[in-house]
Amino acid sequence: MTVCDTRQGAVRGRTAPDGVASFLGIPYAAPPFGARRFREPFPPEPRTGVRDATAHGPTAPHAPYAPPFDVLVPDNRIEGEDCLNLNVWTPAPEPGAGLPVMVWLHGGAFTNGSGSTSGYDGSAFARDGVVCVTLNYRLGADGFLRLPGRPDNRGLLDQIAALRWIRDNIAFFGGDPDRVTVFGESAGAMSIGMLLTTGAARGLFRRAILQSGACHHFLRPSSAALVAARLAEKLGVEPTPEALAAVPLPELLPAQAELRAEVSADPDPARWGEAVLNLMPFEPVRPALALPGPDCGVDLLIGSNAEEYRLFLAPTGLLRALPESALLAGASAYGLDPATALPVYRAARPGASPGELLAAVATDWFYRIPAVRLAESVPNSYLYEFGWRSPRFDRTLGACHALELPFVFDRLDDPSYAPLLGPRPPQALADTMHRAWVSFARTGNPGWTAYDTTTRTTMAFASPAATGPVSDPRAQERLLWEGVR
Template sequence: MTDASPECTTRQGAVRGRTERGVTAFLGVPYAAAPFGPRRFAAPAPAEPWSGVRDATAYGPTAPKPPYAPPFDVLIPETSVPGEECLNLNVWTPEPGPGARLPVMVWLHGGSFSNGSANSSGYRGETFARDGVVFVGVNYRLGTDGFLHLPGAPDNRGLLDQIAALEWVRDNIEAFGGDPDRVTVFGESAGAMAIGLLLTEPRARGLFRRAALQSGACHHFVRPDTAHRIGERMARSLGVAHSAEAFAAVPLPELTAAQDALRADYASRPDPAVWGDAALNGMVFEPVAERLALPGPDLGVDLLIGSNREENRLFMVPTGRFATITEKRARRGAAAYGMDLDRYAASRPGASPGELLEAIGTDWFYRIPAARLAESVPGSYVYEFGWRSPRFDGELGACHAVEIGFVFDLLDDPDHVPLVGEEGPRDLARTVHAAWVAFASTGDPGWPAYDPAGERTTMVFDDGACRAEADPRAAERELWHDVR
């Protein structure tokens, strides 16, 4: 018989979890102190120790955030739990207690650095634990608290939180059955973009052995002048000084509303004269970096990198832009990305302006950055997710975030149904999930590595037709040489 309420001991104190069907979950475990009061906008501090046994059978608080704007509030369900102790994580393990030394997978959720949480039901780690992995989902600061540039506060506080969580994993995961020397960090969208920056962050070196980046790489950040400009704009909207001290005095509901208004302001006119180099990125809250930094061949981290074939359909189809965009608007959009629309039209005869602009945006934002990262680290593995969702009469396609339910093998979870539909292909989910588990366990997901001087092998995941292809859509990839 397995103890239904097992205990594990961390450096801060003991925690009690709950076991169901052979998997034990420890939820809401703090990895850093609550980032409020005197710690507001500061780098994460160690979690306060506790006496006795802390109950870890319910999710902890999530980072403050406004809801997604329609229609994305329906397509991407959001989970929010109030409370200040939001720097916490959730662990699922098949063998609680030291000695098992199982591979570990640490999940960094997406959400444009402004939304999301590790508490979403679609991010349950039970399927990974079922397959012999210790899974950790991390909650980190978002939006203003995590990523707005504020004089008097360190930049990239959300990234610092992620590093603190990885340090917690290094120091404590063995007590939950994990091997601290076999840690894979993986994430989607903003989570993957964060990993792209962690790959070159000295403070993160040695904290993970492998990394899997889904729909995000190293290219997604703002430079300091843009970060300062965005911070000043939000300060003016609040009528306060642009400083950490002044922002800390703003009531949290007012600050959250101002964050939402700033995003709406950006969406209404993403003008480079106003938003600097954030104008093309689709996000006002992003990590701050001086320049693009790609890791070199001596990275010492195994990489799995990829994107979905029609990422930008998520942002164009539900809003109606996909079907209504004119050729003039498509040309203007393509030029903003540094691309000539006619070059894509030549390889896609009969494509509509919306289809062409979507393909260009997907490559600029997702596929080409993934390729650049793979080119910089020999031995990387590259994938493309090509299964097309039936939602929106099939036009949603292989859109952004649709692969997550497959990676987690949780297609029937209510969080994934809005994008995947009611009857997603379970065989494909098992195949994708198994590849991620194999990569975390051995460093090899099951297909040849990407060789930029050779075949550029890419695993294409599609319903009934998973296959390793040599350099899919090579002609379009080559168009981005010296552009992206």
């Protein structure tokens, strides 16, 4: 057992045989319930004595993923109100070590996920000389529903509160508060995209890694109001914080999940606004797109997976079942002219089905083009693309959304990732990718040339033999989105 101080009191963690110490379930804010429901995060209460930190704390309340994603995407749920907590892994649990710090923001479409799933265990980062922190933030209605008289984006405010806690306390665990890299995937990366242009977050991190998410995913206030009204209607209450706080969680959480299914079943912009395109009714609220620009003061590593959207089509059978009409409608909804754009996508994918082509178009709209736009906005950013293809689902899953996670965390042997990875994923690729993330956290350079609009250098993480920098991958498809996305 190992004891570290914090400003709220000492915590007792556990030290593994390899020397990595872990401290789990440390509150960074007070429980967000009762009088604190739907409000900004409040500071944690000071404690006397030594708090046990050898087990994960409660997770933010959320419903399970719907099948088949409940098996494919790692998640866990631990009940309890003290859910605004974080976990620390460190090789040197003592002040003065001055190690770089990496802070993980999990994904889950702003309605699922936690910082405590085994797939996000930070031991490999600590093994390599980094203090790794993972955390929970409020999800769904509690974190992101727009409500009168309450602050928007409470989940983002939680993340900022956690980063402030880390600034004030991470030196006790051997970390350097001036060398913080925040990294996240999907909704976690989209959160970072928002934090980059949020004044309250400025100065709380020096570097950022955005995996499969950037600055383009948000709801305008008018769309957020539509979502709030529909959720309240489903629950039979007024769309006010008081009325929603009176709804028991066993009723609220399934209603949130049903709401997302409603958006998919009836993607009518009159009902949902922008949510019809990304199918996420709970996400950050802001009036317009904001890119950080060259003076943001943060080093950036940004990227996406080559076939992200296959995660949402291959396991459900839609990849091969979608008709041509769905492809035409999807391309049009994303702002492309099908007559000119689809031949470009077809030329690079001879014999592709309509579902495979829609997956390519949607991958660009959701993930690749927002990553490119962010890299264009901030000079000396680094861009990557993950292209290793999973053999799962008769090799149709491909380089899908979330597949890079076990490589980044160097956890290919974690059972929670097996349904995505299949047998014998390449450890050499995990070694390379994990090493690049550590290098970026230490130095601001992951090991390849920075992105610019002349060469557009992109690091391709494919098979171990095919990993290396490429110039402007799929340039003709990228050009289709100029002025569109």
